[in-house]
Amino acid sequence: MQGLMMQLPLLISGLIAHADRNHGDITIVSRLAEDPHGPLHRTTWRETHRRARQLANALAHLSVRQGDRVATLAWNTHRHLELYYAVAGSGAVCHTVNPRLFDDQIAWILAHADAQVLFFDATFADIVARIAHKLPQVTHFVQMTGREHLPAKFPRELLAYEDLVHRHSEHYAWPQLDENTASSLCYTSGTTGNPKGVLYSHRSTVLHAYACALPDSFGICARDTVMPVVPMYHVNAWGLPYIAALTGARLVLPGPLLDGASLHRLIVDEGVSFSNGVPTVWAGLLQHLAQQGGGLGRLRRLAIGGSACPPAMAESFARHGVEVLRTWGMTELSPIGTVNVPRADEATLAPERREVQGLTQGRPLPGVELAILDDDGQALPHDGESFGELVVRAPWSLRQYYGREEGDGFTADGWFRTGDVATIDAGGYMHITDRAKDVIKSGGEWISSIELENILASHPAVAEAAAVAVPHPKWDERPLMAVVLKPGAGLDRNAMRAFYDGKIAHWWLPDDLVVVDEIPHTATGKINKLALRERFRTYRWQSQPVTVTQPR
Amino acid sequence: MQGLMMQLPLLISGLIAHADRNHGDITIVSRLAEDPHGPLHRTTWRETHRRARQLANALAHLSVRQGDRVATLAWNTHRHLELYYAVAGSGAVCHTVNPRLFDDQIAWILAHADAQVLFFDATFADIVARIAHKLPQVTHFVQMTGREHLPAKFPRELLAYEDLVHRHSEHYAWPQLDENTASSLCYTSGTTGNPKGVLYSHRSTVLHAYACALPDSFGICARDTVMPVVPMYHVNAWGLPYIAALTGARLVLPGPLLDGASLHRLIVDEGVSFSNGVPTVWAGLLQHLAQQGGGLGRLRRLAIGGSACPPAMAESFARHGVEVLRTWGMTELSPIGTVNVPRADEATLAPERREVQGLTQGRPLPGVELAILDDDGQALPHDGESFGELVVRAPWSLRQYYGREEGDGFTADGWFRTGDVATIDAGGYMHITDRAKDVIKSGGEWISSIELENILASHPAVAEAAAVAVPHPKWDERPLMAVVLKPGAGLDRNAMRAFYDGKIAHWWLPDDLVVVDEIPHTATGKINKLALRERFRTYRWQSQPVTVTQPR
């Protein structure tokens, strides 16, 4: 028997309509991509909704039909926000592309997705000009500025965003789509290989927004001022553009300026209370504060994920009165899977238990199911000790990659295989020890590269550290640390090993370190292990080997 | 084009499984219906899940099939909680019935719903024994106790709940139902006429739980201790049994003891941080505190709805450090539609604006759309002034009453007609002035009975006040106040009118008052206006009429 409740689809257009009706006059602040150092642009939810409707009419005029891919190469700005709602709201697919990828990768992704219209910030006009000849399927190029900013020369016909908006009526009724309609498309970071496409739906996006706004997730309410520092070109800025509309929060969009000083100014001037980002971005902010001084204004919570947040980073923010929410997510998961917040029994936990829990990636959002599997695909116990490949199910998890075969990346019974290696404890706390591909296999046993990196990151001489598996004659692989030192600081092998001593099992001790000028990062700010492994593939271990005594 | 996301249904079984996996050892405290003054019963989410699975096997054994109605007449206890999950989880319909109704009403509802199994607390064995002969369709009667508490005599075969649980295996796999499957059935309070059935679905229940847990709704997290005082026999205790599982909160179930002293003890002893209820229940608690003294422990938020919360009540709780969340809901809405929390612009609001906003029923939860219609069904502006019938749409609103015709109670375009009269302001704040049926129509204009009641409730001599429309020779209807005085206090017509003077338009001034011993309440604790109207239908106005000068 079916219930007798209204069959209203969960739609992205419903979010912006809700914000308009109930928070219409609430401010959205944005840096302009074409003039990042100029005055901040200020608009409202009502105005954003109005311009999104104009844009929806414009898209129809450009012959964009339901299901068509409309691509963006753009920063976090009010125009990108309008596109999010206009494209998905009208039934097309908002295909965000990471402009920090190489030209070839961008062209490949746009071709793979068969994008028909490409919107881009003035900042990226050069990239688009260079690859335009590889994009025969793109019928319209739109620069996200007024007409006066269009480049003098461009290889294809070029439209101005503001013209499109102004030429069209604000009268537009959002279609009542099936909630499983595709809404947006994003490719993974390409950290471990070629980027893979994830095709979100309206339903998955809206459910993810509800779950992420919960008190034990990001905990966002109408009194928050939310600044997405995670780019809108990557996994929808973790859903913050939707969550802000759902909750009626103020929104601050930082545009292209993501350096410590620029973020600091926005946080303080605009009273940002919540933000999110990968550890490397926040390292920049902390460095700025260390050098220039200053506080963090009304900032209270910071969701950090994408890579493991080093404990030292969370401690620094705590000293500024900011709580770090450790978050684990994946493009495939919309992206949020877990957030680290305390449970009901927190007050009665033993301090060391609380500390261990505090360093994990947290508990699954309601709706997310996690399991860990051994090499034979058998479920491992949730005892905080056993580790294996993390698999996941959720209404906001993909069930198939875009343009790939069904089953590719999934268990036989349909769980998504994350490629991450993790433990789960009895309280549901999940701890990532590594990516399966980054794990260091010494004498058949696994060493966690993340743990090695986190420890060394807290050494006073170290600015950044990466653990790399390097082939070893006796143990197959042994850990080598690539280290960027702080200005004027020094660190050698023995001092490093002494620092590790007592903090980890003896046989985990990295055998050596190499001081480097810079650790390579991917386009989404993660340590590029592929590049590091390649660089150190032929590393010659010191003639005098380290004594390793492994269990078993 | 469809998105490529997992098609996982939103199911009630998913909530309890989530609580088990991530909050399995968190405590659920319950008074026992059969021994309310005895020791508190303590269990956990894991144990609740286990017993719910045993019960699901027991239901199958009793030949309960998907879609069958399993009725309950029960207090808020751990067993009722188990039934919520066992019945709905296995695909049957958990039909909660209000035991405070008259025998005939209970029998009528059970017959209308065609309930096949009836679970009841020992407290209600007498009711069931009296009406059993009217329930031929009920094949199994189960008293929610152990065998030792079964009554010596009962007109039908009677099973003991604990036997059912213990005789069955805990191995049970929740079926993967369509999320639109009916999950539970509840009838409206019958305040304005006969109760009407609302058939909830898994989808509507789970979406309602997400929305209610949000920071701007009830704001519930895993560190909360949640005590549903709203009965589980009425609108699923506003969803708290689901919300607590979703968030992993501790749960305190007060059983049959809802008097001020008993609630106070539980709040303090168990560290309740969140509770909900109708104003009359909380009046009892405040009265107890006024007489006995004492604080409210860790209680921080109290959701009050079902009837308007008098400002004086919210102020009393504020003095105890408890924030009152004014809430408007309806059985038809699962039930929550609005909650009063501030918006982003709160800090900059003029104090009088903030005060007006603070007294409204609040903003719609994300997902809820509100509109107000004039007598011709035309939408009225959201200006905080225009008032008309409130209509609503939401994924957790009914689309048709159970066993009634389609369209009955809905606008032509499918909005649910609430029967409430309200204003909505530009910030989305909705204010109920009356029920359409309670409105006092004086010379063609409407007087808000709620406003008259709220004002008089703050008079030091008044314990409770009700405004009734009484036929009037000149004005059609005029307001008469029925008043319960505090012990030893006095109030006459002139003193009352002087108290109102300046607080409302002159022509709203109630013409007279009648001091009564008690104001009649319905089975869900609302003022019984039907009974009051009936009682004062032939009220003789004083010979010297009040001078009324009305606009228009």
Ligand SMILES: Nc1ncnc2c1ncn2[C@@H]1O[C@H](COP(=O)(O)OP(=O)(O)OP(=O)(O)O)[C@@H](O)[C@H]1O
């Ligand atoms: N809090 C975290 N701690 C450790 N690792 C994290 C955390 N959050 C995310 N990650 C890592 O990031 C991955 C998801 O990143 P993303 O979807 O951006 O692409 P990617 O996995 O880096 O790239 P690709 O899948 O193309 O190789 C996770 O699988 C995990 O390895």
Ligand SMILES: Nc1ncnc2c1ncn2[C@@H]1O[C@H](COP(=O)(O)OP(=O)(O)OP(=O)(O)O)[C@@H](O)[C@H]1O
């Ligand atoms: N915060 C509130 N302020 C004023 N009235 C409220 C509030 N919350 C609920 N109500 C009233 O309660 C009604 C919903 O109550 P419920 O669904 O329990 O049944 P009922 O309307 O009292 O009974 P019936 O529909 O059978 O006449 C609303 O329509 C509204 O009139």
Ligand SMILES: [Mg+2]
């Ligand atoms: Mg990946």
Ligand SMILES: [Mg+2]
């Ligand atoms: Mg009603």
